[in-house]
Amino acid sequence: MTINLIAYTSSLDQLASSAQDHQKLLNELEIQFSVKYYKHTDLAKIPKDQFSVLFIATGGVEELIAQDVEELPRPIVLLADGLQNSLAAALEASTWLRERGLKNEILHGDIQQIKERILNLAINFHAQQRLKQQRIGVLGTPAPWVIASSVDYYLAKQRWGIEFVNIPLTRIYDTFDKISEDDVSTLCTHFISKAYACNGSTPTALINSMRFYKAVKQICEEEGLTAVTLNCYKTLKDIGVTGCLANALLNDEGIIAGCEGDMQTIFTLVMIKALTGEVGFMCNPSEVDVKENKIVMGHCSIGTKQTSHFVLRNHFLTKNAISIQGILPLGEFTILKCGGECLDKYFVSSGYILQNTEKELSSRTEVLFKMNEEASYFLRNPLSNHHVMIRGNHEGLIQSFLETYSCKRVR
Template identity: 50%
Template structure:
């Protein structure tokens, strides 16, 4: 990991003196990062994908900041160890930048805390850069019951740099019809062989579901999609098959795929992948216990790679096609959801996945999660029905990322 250390000092011609004055902090940084020490005069050499810290090395550099304001990275991270009046200067600079509407913060204090903070900030930076320019395909339309899950495409692009693109469901159906059973037979048999069991569904159902996967995969490649969300129930009406298996396999491949045309949830899944590298489980909130702070999340699709084992079932509501009953590993998890028409609100809570349940009147993959926060959120001010489950404790990463983008946390 490389850090570009943009140095502001009143005597840059004495580079050796500057280094010796701040040797303690620079030596510590060099244990963890590749340092590229540059002058503020080299700001033009910094690319938009280069992670930078503004190293305030001495006092008396406030005017330099004002002169180079337009070239500074946004947000700006100021590093000051206090030597050579550097912290005094950083405080004045920080206040001036805030007055100009630029987000910034000062890194100062215990060296290990500074190192930890740099890792978090670097992760945010990379995630933001990764999201910028990503494309989300909306195949069909959002389900009519998702009345609180709309997204304003233009505002989302302005905030996050992502692009939603509408894709006719007829195109998917056309590609589906072009794929023969023979083309997908081997892949269907291989997947069935990997399953712990196959229940309810027929071999014909399996072949049709695999054809939907191939058709969606083709669209993702042709349109250079990083993510997609599918009008599942409309598809069921026209083809007699659902997208549950297709979405599962796409998520396994790293193409983020969500159900029901839910615009907010697919963005949540895409954002979560950008800062954790993980695939996630999009689910209904099916049961809530506010006394124990437990919830049950359920849906008929989950990436098979997210599971310990999986069972091939039929789709719960329609009793048709292929669904995935995934058995997920127990342990630490994070529940997250981005909401609002311009995706400027979010919920996040850590918890423990304690059990894979098997209620007959719920979607096929079911997990019980004991939250570390109050479950009252779901009953008093939820960000819609669907929420996203990630393995591990990712609260700090998510909270830092969303706060850095000016989002409001809902609790």
């Protein structure tokens, strides 16, 4: 990973001698990172999409930092090892910046902790850069029961840099009508060959679901969408097709897809992919055991690449639509949700999948999850019904990232 180190010294001609004085710190940084060195006079030349740290090499640089305030990279991170009165200068500059509403952080002390914090901050920075590139398609309107999962598009853009785009379902239907059975026959054959089994699904349902997948993918390509959320129950009513198969395949291909028009959950899915590289499983609880901190989480679709194997099932509402029953690997997972109309709240808990279950008819993919946080959250203060599960323990990383952007943790 590359980081830019922007040196502040009380005199430009002290830069070389300062580097020698701070050699222990710089050598340690170069072991873990590819370090590019800049003078503070080169600020305008440093790309804004690269992570940078202000290296406070000497005292007497406070005024220089104040003069450069408009050009300082964000987030503002000041590194000082204490030599040549550098820590005192960092403290003074930090206070001046905070008094003007500019959040910043001083890195000082144990070198290993400094390296770990730089890595964490750099991961957060690059995740935020990826979020700014996201264009999320809202296909149709949210399902009528998703009353607590809307997003203020303007506030979301201001906070996260993401863009939500409304696309009418009629446009997808028009594209769907132009796709023939012959257009998807090879795709259907290939997909069936990867399934562990078929249970209740019909050839016609598979063909129509694959046609629908191709239609949604074409819209994504035409609109430059990186993610979509779909009111799949409306499509079932209108054309007899759900988005379960489409969502599964799009997620497999890196186009993040969610259902029911839930905007907060699609953001959660997009955010966690930007932060960890993992594709999440959109799900909701059907049972909560507050005594054992266990929950049953499930939904009617999942990306097939997230599963150990999968079964093609009919949708619980009709035999004429396809659902995906994924069997997930047991072990450590993280459950999370970003909520609020401006996406400024979150819940997160690490835990373990104990068992793949089949308790709720409406859930084709379903698991029993043991939480490390209290499961009573779901009954006392939930961020609506849909949540996201990803493999591995990412609780600390998620907390660090979201709190960097002043999000409030809900428990």
